[in-house]
Amino acid sequence: MKELNDEEIQRLLEGDLRLSGDSLSADEQTSLGQYQLLFEKLKEEPKEGLPYNFASKVKARLQAQINRKKDIQFYLVSLVVLATGFAAFYKLLAFVNTDASNQLFAVAFKFKWIVILGAILFLGILFGDQKLVKEKIIKN
Amino acid sequence: MLNEREVISRIIKGDFRAFELLVKEYEKLVFFVTNRIVQDLQDKEDICQEVFIKVHHSLPKFKFESKLSTWIARIAYLTAIDYTKKYKNQRQNDSPENLDNYYFTNETPEQVLTKKNISEYINQLIAQMPLAYRTVLTLYHLNEFSVQEIEQITGTPEGTIKSNLFRARKLLKEKIEKDTKNEPL
Numbered sequence: 001m002k003e004l005n006d007e008e009i010q011r012l013l014e015g016d017l018r019l020s021g022d023s024l025s026a027d028e029q030t031s032l033g034q035y036q037l038l039f040e041k042l043k044e045e046p047k048e049g050l051p052y053n054f055a056s057k058v059k060a061r062l063q064a065q066i067n068r069k070k071d072i073q074f075y076l077v078s079l080v081v082l083a084t085g086f087a088a089f090y091k092l093l094a095f096v097n098t099d100a101s102n103q104l105f106a107v108a109f110k111f112k113w114i115v116i117l118g119a120i121l122f123l124g125i126l127f128g129d130q131k132l133v134k135e136k137i138i139k140n
Numbered sequence: 141m142l143n144e145r146e147v148i149s150r151i152i153k154g155d156f157r158a159f160e161l162l163v164k165e166y167e168k169l170v171f172f173v174t175n176r177i178v179q180d181l182q183d184k185e186d187i188c189q190e191v192f193i194k195v196h197h198s199l200p201k202f203k204f205e206s207k208l209s210t211w212i213a214r215i216a217y218l219t220a221i222d223y224t225k226k227y228k229n230q231r232q233n234d235s236p237e238n239l240d241n242y243y244f245t246n247e248t249p250e251q252v253l254t255k256k257n258i259s260e261y262i263n264q265l266i267a268q269m270p271l272a273y274r275t276v277l278t279l280y281h282l283n284e285f286s287v288q289e290i291e292q293i294t295g296t297p298e299g300t301i302k303s304n305l306f307r308a309r310k311l312l313k314e315k316i317e318k319d320t321k322n323e324p325l
Binding site: 046048049061 | 258
């Protein structure tokens with residue numbers, strides 16, 4: 001009788017091949033036993049794995065990412081609202097009192113770098129603070 | 141058992157608790173996929189995190205055309221492969237020119253020591269194998285994906301997967317047989 005080759009033994013173990021009733025030879029049985037052991041060992045899970053709090057770490061990282069996007073949107077909207085508000089106030093003042101509006105413009109122009117730096121510093125502190133808080137969340 | 145449709149719909153609506161449930165359900169799957177592609181344990185954790193962030197971002201595009209596990213495994217597989225390419229972390233024998241002519245090299249003293257522990261020894265042998273063999277052995281035996289699902293995950297044709305699977309198992313069996321001839325398991 002023709003002996004089973006490696007492919008047939010593998011198929012036998014996977015249930016894709018059925019024996020016709022003849023018993024296996026000693027060599028075939030040895031080979032079958034070795035493959036059986038290998039198949040069992042291949043199913044074994046690795047010893048190392050992810051930390052127990054992995055899911056909450058991913059959740060915190062995702063929340064931080066989403067919140068950061070929202071924060072950036074908020075800061076940009078705030079900046080636009082602030083600039084628009086100032087422009088509206090200036091227009092209104094120009095309508096009520098032209099001299100006062102000219103004075104306001106002159107002062108704003110004189111201190112333009114201080115105003116711009118102040119705005120950048122304010123946004124920077126807000127952004128940095130959020131980032132530090134979120135990094136702490138991820139580490140924990 | 142997780143109700144996938146309900147959980148996905150909750151996640152899309154912004155429920156982070158549902159997302160945490162999904163991560164808990166599939167963290168083992170993602171770890172198993174990346175475990176044999178990437179070497180460093182810390183990198184593995186980072187990649188697994190990245191995989192779930194990608195899963196979250198892509199969930200609205202998931203149309204239930206495949207099993208959720210297959211879809212997540214594909215993201216994990218592609219992320220791990222990208223990572224090895226990006227950081228040139230691929231070993232020289234990961235993609236040998238002729239995969240069919242791959243054989244194990246001679247054993248190192250470390251391997252002889254661990255031969256006493258057959259599981260550890262097999263894992264060491266698998267770690268030496270080319271990427272295609274490592275991947276197919278993991279996805280088929282550990283993650284219990286079918287050949288068709290492995291095709292969806294890796295994009296490798298079904299015939300190649302079957303032949304890689306057969307050859308990888310034969311190589312392992314022959315190596316173990318040879319190494320344990322005078323040393324019963």
